[in-house]
Amino acid sequence: MTAPNGLRLLPWTGPDGKPCYLSTDDRGGYVSRLADNIEAVQLGTAAELLKETSETLDAQDATFDEMRCLVTELTGALRDILRVATSRGHLLAASELREPAY
Numbered sequence: 422m423t424a425p426n427g428l429r430l431l432p433w434t435g436p437d438g439k440p441c442y443l444s445t446d447d448r449g450g451y452v453s454r455l456a457d458n459i460e461a462v463q464l465g466t467a468a469e470l471l472k473e474t475s476e477t478l479d480a481q482d483a484t485f486d487e488m489r490c491l492v493t494e495l496t497g498a499l500r501d502i503l504r505v506a507t508s509r510g511h512l513l514a515a516s517e518l519r520e521p522a523y
Contacts, residue, residue: 427444427446428442428443428444429442429443429444429445429453429456429508430442430504430507430508431443431452431456431508432456432459432460432463432501432504432505432508433459440504443456456508460505460508460509463498463501463502463505464502464505466498466501467498467499467501467502470491470494470495470498473491474491474495477491
């Protein structure tokens with residue numbers, strides 16, 4: 422997230438599960454590129470998991486343990502995607518603040 426204070430929410434958490442932020446104006450820097458790549462992986466993982474979920478629900482013969490595992494994976498993916506969406510939303514807001522009004 423690049424909040425009005427210029428911090429970008431990173432797609433990982435710190436040791437205590439607290440959010441990590443990056444303070445930089447260099448969107449091409451190493452940590453910025455790393456964060457972009459991890460976000461892309463998280464989005465791809467969520468898409469694959471959505472497909473797997475649809476197939477599992479269509480099969481209608483999934484066991485309780487399979488469904489529990491799937492819900493656990495979906496919860497993690499949803500957490501990741503929410504962080505990506507929050508981060509990108511703040512990036513957009515920050516770029517709008519920097520652009521001159523016409």
